[in-house]
Amino acid sequence: xxxxxxxxxxxxxxxxxxxxxxxxxxxxxxxxxxxxxxxxxxxxxxxxxxxxxxxxxxxxxxxxxxxxxxxxxxxxxxxxxxxxxxxxxxxxxxxxxxxxxxxxxxxxxxxxxxxxxxxxxx
Numbered sequence: 001x002x003x004x005x006x007x008x009x010x011x012x013x014x015x016x017x018x019x020x021x022x023x024x025x026x027x028x029x030x031x032x033x034x035x036x037x038x039x040x041x042x043x044x045x046x047x048x049x050x051x052x053x054x055x056x057x058x059x060x061x062x063x064x065x066x067x068x069x070x071x072x073x074x075x076x077x078x079x080x081x082x083x084x085x086x087x088x089x090x091x092x093x094x095x096x097x098x099x100x101x102x103x104x105x106x107x108x109x110x111x112x113x114x115x116x117x118x119x120x121x122x
Contacts, residue, residue, distance in 0.1 A: 015101030023047050024096050031083065031095040031115065031122065035107050040076045042083040042111060044092060054086035076107035080114030087120055094121040 024030025024047045034041045041057040056063070056079050058070035063082060067075045087095065102108045116122070 011101040013101075018098065018101060022096055022098050024098075028094050028096055029053055029092060030098050031087075031120070032098045033100050033102070033108055033111055035076070035100075035102060038071045040070070040079050040107055040111060042079050042115075044083065044087045044090070044095060053090050053092060054083060056082040056086055071107075073107050073110040076111040077114035080111035081118045083111075084115040084118030084120040088118075092120075097122045 022030060024045055026046050026048060029044050029046045032043045032045055039058040041059075042055065043052050044054040045052050058064060058067065058075045058079055060082070063075075063078055064070060067078060069075060097112060099108050099112075104112070112122075
C-alpha cells in the first residue's frame with residue numbers, strides 16, 4: 001500500500017471513530033466538512049431522516065467566480081460563510097461540527113471560524 005492510501009485510510013478510521021458519538025438530529029443537525037486536494041465541501045445533515053438540509057462548496061458557480069483559488073483557506077472561509085447563511089435560511093441556528101477526520105487547522109479551521117462568525121453556533 002502506498003503512502004497516500006495509508007493517509008486516506010487513517011483519516012477514514014479517525015472519521016469513523018468520531019462518528020460513533022457525533023449525530024445530528026432535527027433540532028441540532030450535523031455540519032459535515034470534506035476537503036479534497038482542490039475543493040472544500042460542507043453539508044448540514046439531519047441524520048435521523050437522512051436528509052441534507054443545506055450545502056455549499058467551492059464548486060458552486062457564484063463562489064467559484066469570486067475566489068482566486070478554491071483550494072485556499074480563503075475559499076474555505078467563503079464556504080463557511082455560505083453554509084452558515086444557507087443553514088440560517090433553512091431555520092437552523094445550532095449544529096454539531098463534524099470535521100470528517102481531518103485535523104482542525106488550516107482550511108477546516110477557516111471554514112469553522114467563518115461559519116461561527118456568520119452566526120452558526122457549535
